[in-house]
Amino acid sequence: MDQKDFLTNIAFDSVVFGFSGGALKILIMEYHNTGFFALPGGFVQRNENLNDAVRRGLKERTGLDNIYLEQFYTFGDTARYKPEIMQTILESGNYSLEKYEWLLDRFISVAYYALINYKEVVPQPDALSDSCEWYDIDALPPLIFDHADIVAKALQTLRDNLDRKLVGMNLLPARFTMNDLQKVYEAILGEKIRRTTFQRKMLSLEILKRHEKQYLGKAHKAPYLYSFED
Amino acid sequence: MDQKDFLTNIAFDSVVFGFSGGALKILIMEYHNTGFFALPGGFVQRNENLNDAVRRGLKERTGLDNIYLEQFYTFGDTARYKPEIMQTILESGNYSLEKYEWLLDRFISVAYYALINYKEVVPQPDALSDSCEWYDIDALPPLIFDHADIVAKALQTLRDNLDRKLVGMNLLPARFTMNDLQKVYEAILGEKIRRTTFQRKMLSLEILKRHEKQYLGKAHKAPYLYSFED
DNA sequence: TTATTATTGTCACAAAATGAGACAATGAAT
DNA sequence: ATTCATTGTCTCATTTTGTGACAATAATAA
Numbered sequence: 176m177d178q179k180d181f182l183t184n185i186a187f188d189s190v191v192f193g194f195s196g197g198a199l200k201i202l203i204m205e206y207h208n209t210g211f212f213a214l215p216g217g218f219v220q221r222n223e224n225l226n227d228a229v230r231r232g233l234k235e236r237t238g239l240d241n242i243y244l245e246q247f248y249t250f251g252d253t254a255r256y257k258p259e260i261m262q263t264i265l266e267s268g269n270y271s272l273e274k275y276e277w278l279l280d281r282f283i284s285v286a287y288y289a290l291i292n293y294k295e296v297v298p299q300p301d302a303l304s305d306s307c308e309w310y311d312i313d314a315l316p317p318l319i320f321d322h323a324d325i326v327a328k329a330l331q332t333l334r335d336n337l338d339r340k341l342v343g344m345n346l347l348p349a350r351f352t353m354n355d356l357q358k359v360y361e362a363i364l365g366e367k368i369r370r371t372t373f374q375r376k377m378l379s380l381e382i383l384k385r386h387e388k389q390y391l392g393k394a395h396k397a398p399y400l401y402s403f404e405d
Numbered sequence: 406m407d408q409k410d411f412l413t414n415i416a417f418d419s420v421v422f423g424f425s426g427g428a429l430k431i432l433i434m435e436y437h438n439t440g441f442f443a444l445p446g447g448f449v450q451r452n453e454n455l456n457d458a459v460r461r462g463l464k465e466r467t468g469l470d471n472i473y474l475e476q477f478y479t480f481g482d483t484a485r486y487k488p489e490i491m492q493t494i495l496e497s498g499n500y501s502l503e504k505y506e507w508l509l510d511r512f513i514s515v516a517y518y519a520l521i522n523y524k525e526v527v528p529q530p531d532a533l534s535d536s537c538e539w540y541d542i543d544a545l546p547p548l549i550f551d552h553a554d555i556v557a558k559a560l561q562t563l564r565d566n567l568d569r570k571l572v573g574m575n576l577l578p579a580r581f582t583m584n585d586l587q588k589v590y591e592a593i594l595g596e597k598i599r600r601t602t603f604q605r606k607m608l609s610l611e612i613l614k615r616h617e618k619q620y621l622g623k624a625h626k627a628p629y630l631y632s633f634e635d
Numbered sequence: 636t637t638a639t640t641a642t643t644g645t646c647a648c649a650a651a652a653t654g655a656g657a658c659a660a661t662g663a664a665t
Numbered sequence: 666a667t668t669c670a671t672t673g674t675c676t677c678a679t680t681t682t683g684t685g686a687c688a689a690t691a692a693t694a695a
Contacts, residue, residue, distance in 0.1 A: 184412040185513050225481025225513055249479045249515045251455020283415050283455055283515075285479045335569075353643085372683065374644075394692035395642035583672085602654065604673075609652095625671035626661040639694070645687090652681070658674090665668070 177274075181218040186282040187229050188216035188250075188322065190329035191237065193293035193309060194346040199362040200309040201326065202236060202298055203316065207305055208267040211260065212316040214325060215307065216284065229287050236299055236307055243290045243345040247332040248325075251283040255321040268303045288329040290345035312362075333363055341382065344403040352389055352398040353377065411448040416512040417459050418446035418480075418552065420559035421467065423523035423539060424576040429592040430539040431556065432466060432528055433546065437535055438497045441490065442546040444555060445537065446514065459517050466529055466537055473520045473575040477562040478555075481513040485551040498533045518559040520575035542592075563593055571612065574633040582619055582628040583607065 191202040203212050217232040219225055226244070233242050258279040265275055272279075298307040310316065312330065315323070333342065342363065343356045357373050377383060384404055388397040421432040433442050447462040449455055456474070463472050488509040495505055502509075528537040540546065542560065545553070563572065572593065573586045587603050607613060614634055618627040 182414040182511065182513065185415050219481065219513070221511065222483060224483055225479065228481075246479060249455065249476060251449065251458075251515070253452060253454055281412065281451065283412065283449070285481070285513075285515075339565075369683070370643090371645085371685085376682085390691075392692070393642080394640060394694095396644080396690035397692095398643060599654070600672090601656085601674085605653090620662075622663070623671080624663040624665095624669060626673080628672060637695080640692090641690100643688105643690075645689100647686080648684085650681100650683070652679100654679070655677090657676080659672105660674100661670100661672080663669090665666100 180220055181277075182221060183277060184280060184282055186216055186218055186284045187225070187232065188214040188284050188286050188325055189229060189233055189236075190214060190286065190288040190326055191233065192288060192290050192312075192329075192333065192346065193296065194359050194362060195293040195309070197358050197362065199312045199330075200293070201312060201315070202307055203310045203318070204300060204304040205306045205308075205316075206264045206267065206303055209263055211264060211319050212322075213319045214322045215301075225285060229285075233289055235301065237291060237296045238299065239291060239295060244287050245289075245332070245336070245340075246285060246287050248328050249283060249285045250321055250325060252321070253281070255284070256281040257320060260319050264303060270303075284325075286325045286329065288333060290342060292346065292348055294348065330363075337363060341403065349404070350386060350400040350402050352400060354398060356401070410450055411507075412451060413507060414510060414512055416446055416448055416514045417455070417462065418444040418514050418516050418555055419459060419463055419466075420444060420516065420518040420556055421463065422518060422520050422559075422563065422576065423526065424589050424592060425523040425539070427588050427592065429542045429560075430523070431542060431545070432537055433540045433548070434530060434534040435536045435538075435546075436494045436497065436533055439493055441494060441549050442552075443549045444552045445531075455515060459515075463519055465531065467521060467526045468529065469521060469525060474517055475519075475562070475566070475570075476515060476517050478558050479513060479515045480551055480555060482551070483511070485514070486511040487550060490549050494533060500533075514555075516555045516559065518563060520572060522576065522578055524578065560593075567593060571633065579634075580616060580630040580632050582630060584628060586631070 193200045202215055204215055205212050215232060215236045217228060219228040223231070226246070229244060230242065233244070234240060261278055262272065265272060265278065293309070298309070300307045315326065318326070336342065337360065343359050346359050347355055353374055356377065357368055357370065360373065361368055382403060383401040386400040386402060389400050390397045423430045432445055434445055435442050445462060445466045447458060449458040453461070456476070459474060460472065463474070464470060491508055492502065495502060495508065523539070528539070530537045545556065548556070566572065567590065573589050576589050577585055583604055586607065587598055587600065590603065591598055612633060613631040616630040616632060619630050620627045
């Protein structure tokens with residue numbers, strides 16, 4: 176983590192979406208002894224593609240390769256430059272302010288969102304943080320810098336992309352019911368969807384393969400399981 | 406233009422769209438004595454918002470304030486790092502390689518597109534360039550670095566945004582005919598649109614104000630002029 | 636065994652949006 | 666007055682979407 180290995184003034188932040196218990200969640204880190212919460216992020220190595228840097232960071236936090244990833248905005252206001260916060264984080268982690276002085280400089284941050292299958296992940300804190308945990312998108316702790324803005328814009332972009340990109344594929348397990356898929360859409364949009372219209376629309380896309388029924392011992396008709404495979 | 410005034414490793418590029426003669430055009434710069442063509446761009450001052458830096462750059466190139474601007478992607482592949490090209494540009498412009506050594510470093514570039522009224526602009530070259538001129542989007546010269554990719558992505562984003570944002574407003578003069586507006590849409594989409602459907606759709610949006618007719622001395626019915634004002 | 640209950644898959648119809656063409660109105664040239 | 670190209674609007678067909686109805690389950694209760 177030496178200055179000469181990394182590009183200066185440029186960072187990235189990731190909004191990692193997962194879906195569990197009917198709610199949309201994201202990963203948030205908490206720094207040692209500071210009460211500071213932040214998005215997972217990192218820096219770009221001098222010989223590394225920006226996109227690869229983000230994948231490297233996500234691999235460290237989630238253990239996953241091949242994550243669905245979209246870049247959505249680059250945040251570059253001067254108002255996001257608050258060196259005293261970074262200084263507190265470094266001091267609380269017992270890091271040398273001299274060696275890591277470059278972290279106190281201003282950073283422009285390229286923001287990405289990722290979609291992952293909640294159940295496949297065991298979130299890992301990094302050296303500076305106590306925890307890396309899921310938070311309900313409606314109940315986030317206060318975040319440092321402009322990270323609340325980043326989350327808001329990530330969610331807005333996800334909503335805008337909902338019709339154009341196959342969002343459900345990445346947030347659900349390989350097999351799921353139509354109702355599972357509908358709940359993902361409802362969590363992202365923040366509103367209820369009409370069941371029959373949703374079902375008709377999803378089936379008309381011809382991207383779902385129907386499998387066996389799912390018997391859960393409930394007192395009603397068992398739903399079919401679907402997958403996105405061909 | 407001293408290193409200490411600017412953030413390092415980060416730049417911006419602008420795809421400036423204009424509309425003239427029924428075709429979509431963008432601004433391209435040509436560097437002194439090099440045969441190199443590139444998008445207008447620049448660097449971010451240490452105390453300056455990223456968005457403001459882009460507006461500053463556009464003001465220098467076009468003379469305009471209050472330009473319609475959208476950030477659309479940040480390009481950060483290592484493959485775009487070609488210091489020999491920048492060195493040639495500096496040498497051809499008789500700039501000191503020592504003083505401007507920082508320009509030979511790797512840059513991650515935040516890309517924006519702008520929409521402007523073609524007739525309001527007299528493009529201005531900068532100190533390093535011979536010209537800053539309009540080129541038809543279908544007939545661009547070969548561009549340095551990954552600037553051709555940037556243009557392609559700008560155009561794709563513009564198409565995707567066509568229904569959601571008021572594109573025509575920014576590419577046309579204050580008053581225009583329905584046919585003018587349709588030609589803008591056709592130039593962006595790269596395909597013909599059905600006249601009656603387009604007219605019905607535009608009018609149903611209730612964002613157009615109808616004004617007097619435009620008599621051009623042609624042997625047919627004179628069209629109404631419209632504006633986006635309220 | 637036979638109701639009861641909640642949910643699912645599908646259909647039918649209404650409403651809205653879009654595609655496609657018809658046609659009269661118009662401004663100038665012949 | 667006639668012709669011509671273009672415009673504004675209308676109508677009808679087609680497609681998409683909104684809305685509810687309804688039969689088909691899979692377990693539970695009677």
